[in-house]
Amino acid sequence: MGISQTDDLVFQFINHMAVTFSTLNPFMRFLSEKAEYLFYLGIIVYWFTRIHKNRQMVITTLFSACVGFGLGSILSHFFYRDRPFVHDTVNQLIEHSANASFPSDHSIGAFVIATGIGLFHKKDGVIWLVLAGLISFSRIWNGVHYPSDVITGAFIGVISALMIYQMVHRWSVAYKCLNVGIDLYEKIEKKIWINYKKDRSSNLKN
Secondary structure, eight states: OOHHHHHHHHHHHHHHHHHHTGGGHHHHHHHHHTTHHHHHHHHHHHHTTTOHHHHHHHHHHHHHHHHHHHHHHHHHHHSOOOOHHHHSOOOOOSOOOSOOOSSOHHHHHHHHHHHHHHHHOHHHHHHHHHHHHHHHHHHHHTTSOOHHHHHHHHHHHHHHHHHHHHHHHHOHHHHHHHHHHHHHHHHHHHHHHHHHHHHHHHHHHO
């Protein structure tokens, strides 16, 4: 049995769960359509903790995401693949345009952020990686991706995060630029906050 046949059989097995375990469908739709916003919210929350290590993590992770999505875009052009619902009858639970299926952008994004967080905070990373896995699984369940799409996307996300993390921490110039950028931002942030408090105090007095 070839890889393509195995991929299709695994897809059919998981996608049919939407019929067998239909009570889970609302949860799976949430994972596919909304759960990615939890990652965006998480990145924002980590940034505004105003902890230097967290800000290093956020910037490193965002650079990793750029690399990951760039690699995914290149692969999708060289190895174009239609989505499962284009040629076959599947249990499609969410709306999706009939664009490239390989690799999964959702998997890239979820795993690059989860791995980026895990490299700085191991315990937090486990939680985010579990969520990334659930999102990827839901994309198959809902009929918009094949297993190989999400597996490749996850691989790209993890490798991109590891690569940028290693580059930043082993290349002194990159590490210095990262910290200089954060320090500059924090000086501007502090100045804005001081001016805000002055203006607020002045308005209260008036």
